[in-house]
Amino acid sequence: MRQLDKLWNYQQADKRVTDYETEIRQFPLRQQLLKLRNIVADQQTVVRGMENDANKALDRLEELGAQREKAEQTFAEIKKSLEEGTFESAAQVHKAVSQMTDAENKLKSAEKELAKMVSHSKMIENRYKEVRMKAAKARDEYTRLKVVYDKEFEKQTAKLEELKKERAAVGSQVEAGYMERYKAIRSQCFPVMAKLKDDQCTGCNMSLPSATAKQLQGSDEITECENCGRILYMSDAE
Numbered sequence: 079m080r081q082l083d084k085l086w087n088y089q090q091a092d093k094r095v096t097d098y099e100t101e102i103r104q105f106p107l108r109q110q111l112l113k114l115r116n117i118v119a120d121q122q123t124v125v126r127g128m129e130n131d132a133n134k135a136l137d138r139l140e141e142l143g144a145q146r147e148k149a150e151q152t153f154a155e156i157k158k159s160l161e162e163g164t165f166e167s168a169a170q171v172h173k174a175v176s177q178m179t180d181a182e183n184k185l186k187s188a189e190k191e192l193a194k195m196v197s198h199s200k201m202i203e204n205r206y207k208e209v210r211m212k213a214a215k216a217r218d219e220y221t222r223l224k225v226v227y228d229k230e231f232e233k234q235t236a237k238l239e240e241l242k243k244e245r246a247a248v249g250s251q252v253e254a255g256y257m258e259r260y261k262a263i264r265s266q267c268f269p270v271m272a273k274l275k276d277d278q279c280t281g282c283n284m285s286l287p288s289a290t291a292k293q294l295q296g297s298d299e300i301t302e303c304e305n306c307g308r309i310l311y312m313s314d315a316e
């Protein structure tokens with residue numbers, strides 16, 4: 079058996095490994111798990127954002143409470159002074175009344191904002207519960223599927239190891255120089271070897287000089303396609 083035939087067999091084994099690796103990656107359950115993991119992560123981000131907003135709202139509530147209290151106090155003080163007649167001139171009374179009105183407006187505005195925040199907070203709270211529930215559900219689903227997937231993954235890994243062993247066994251029959259060449263091309267493209275058919279490289283479909291077929295027949299020399307660089311191959315039967 080020529081080295082090129084052994085190398086061709088090696089490529090078949092190599093392809094079985096690569097194909098199976100792709101199959102593992104595209105395994106539907108794995109895709110589903112990745113999607114769920116993204117959903118959980120997204121919802122965690124939303125939850126964190128909502129918690130942040132809630133903390134800011136609490137700070138604002140505190141601020142508004144203090145503002146309301148201060149306005150109430152100012153209002154009461156001026157009212158008391160007016161009642162006790164401590165102001166001497168009409169201008170002073172006028173100023174006091176205007177300060178009272180100002181304090182009253184501030185009080186009203188603080189109360190209005192407070193009321194708005196309270197009704198808004200109920201909505202936020204509901205949304206928060208909803209998001210947390212969805213996140214918990216996605217997490218549960220993830221955990222459940224992960225158990226199923228882990229078992230499947232164990233089987234897949236065992237099969238992949240088996241295919242890799244087969245590849246290594248076939249590879250051990252190939253001389254080092256051929257294998258080095260194969261691996262160098264392998265890092266650029268796959269498949270590495272392409273059959274020559276009707277003077278065409280089946281790797282890139284480029285027409286090659288008709289002398290190429292003659293050159294390949296019975297030869298164990300590496301001939302690369304002048305267009306794509308793949309190792310051209312013809313089996314002995316061809």
Ligand SMILES: [Zn+2]
Pocket residue numbers: 272279280281282283284303304305306307308
């Ligand atoms: Zn080619």
